[in-house]
Amino acid sequence: MVKSILSIALFGLSAGVVKAQDTLQVQGTSPALYISHIVKKGENFYSLSRAYGVPPKEIAAANKITMEQGLQLGHNVHIPLSASNFSQKADAAGTPVYHKVTEKETLYRVSVNYNKVPLDNIRQWNNFQGDGLKKDGYVIIGYLKTGNSPAPQPRTEVVKNEPKQEAPAPAPVVTEAPRKEVKKEKEKEPEARPVTESPETAPATAPATKPAPVVSSADFEKLYDQQTNGGKKVATEKGPGTWFKSNAVGKYYALHNTAARGTIIKVTNPLNGKAIYAKVLDVIPQMKPNAGLIVKLSDGAMQALGMTDARFYCELSYEN
Numbered sequence: 001m002v003k004s005i006l007s008i009a010l011f012g013l014s015a016g017v018v019k020a021q022d023t024l025q026v027q028g029t030s031p032a033l034y035i036s037h038i039v040k041k042g043e044n045f046y047s048l049s050r051a052y053g054v055p056p057k058e059i060a061a062a063n064k065i066t067m068e069q070g071l072q073l074g075h076n077v078h079i080p081l082s083a084s085n086f087s088q089k090a091d092a093a094g095t096p097v098y099h100k101v102t103e104k105e106t107l108y109r110v111s112v113n114y115n116k117v118p119l120d121n122i123r124q125w126n127n128f129q130g131d132g133l134k135k136d137g138y139v140i141i142g143y144l145k146t147g148n149s150p151a152p153q154p155r156t157e158v159v160k161n162e163p164k165q166e167a168p169a170p171a172p173v174v175t176e177a178p179r180k181e182v183k184k185e186k187e188k189e190p191e192a193r194p195v196t197e198s199p200e201t202a203p204a205t206a207p208a209t210k211p212a213p214v215v216s217s218a219d220f221e222k223l224y225d226q227q228t229n230g231g232k233k234v235a236t237e238k239g240p241g242t243w244f245k246s247n248a249v250g251k252y253y254a255l256h257n258t259a260a261r262g263t264i265i266k267v268t269n270p271l272n273g274k275a276i277y278a279k280v281l282d283v284i285p286q287m288k289p290n291a292g293l294i295v296k297l298s299d300g301a302m303q304a305l306g307m308t309d310a311r312f313y314c315e316l317s318y319e320n
Helices: 002-020 047-052 056-064 106-111 119-126 218-227 299-304
Strands: 024-029 033-038 075-080 095-100 139-145 234-246 253-255 265-266 275-282 295-298 312-319
Touching: 024 095, 024 253, 033 047, 056 075, 075 218, 095 106, 095 218, 095 295, 106 119, 106 139, 218 275, 218 312, 234 299, 265 295, 275 299
Parallel strands: 234 295, 253 275
Antiparallel strands: 024 033, 033 075, 095 139, 234 312, 253 295, 265 275, 265 312
């Protein structure tokens, strides 16, 4: 009986190991590819082995430590990516592993650097219409094969509707200087400002579910049509988002790193097909809890989309 309880507890621990990590990003070069894992309380070689599908001894060898030494809390551990736990086949499934695009990097170079993965596979996994890559975007280059992995959390990759665009101009460098207050426009719309965030804290749960206000964002929808020329000039993104507290009533607002202030973004919840139009106020603050996000929405917008989790998957489109 005791053994059964211990087995269940260990299995639950291993299932939560990968969930505690940020979206998986590949490190190293072929054939010595790996992903990084920060050791949490209660983790050991065996729980990491079950979570990532790698024998405990291989994890120890990759980090040049012995099984007897064990793992230290907060230590950065390299998890090897090999044929046993990593697939780059066209029909691969599991948790996506990403590459962060560098300046002037091409899809062909990404393929060569990661085991010469077929270009068609990369296009299929990322829904690419061309071969253009954007600096600091994220590209799926394979999948982690483990039954204990969480549901995929796609990272952002901006795909513009232009063929063979290999080197788009890099986005402006965002500093951590204090944000300037967004000036109110003539129509005196209530400005939504995000709550003050500190590097140590971030919203852990979604706001209490309450009926979304019955409002019309027709004005923002009209501006969106004007900015995108009726949807003919759009850039799209898919990835994770979260929310911030807003006092605005009747309008939706967003924080975004690429679109200029005042841009109207169409946000779609692919799980139920609901969509809203939100106005960009500022960039997303650069701090650890915001790593990997493509958007932060005002709480009213989140409720209108039918989102219930603090971190959710969404699709964006806005002026190209």
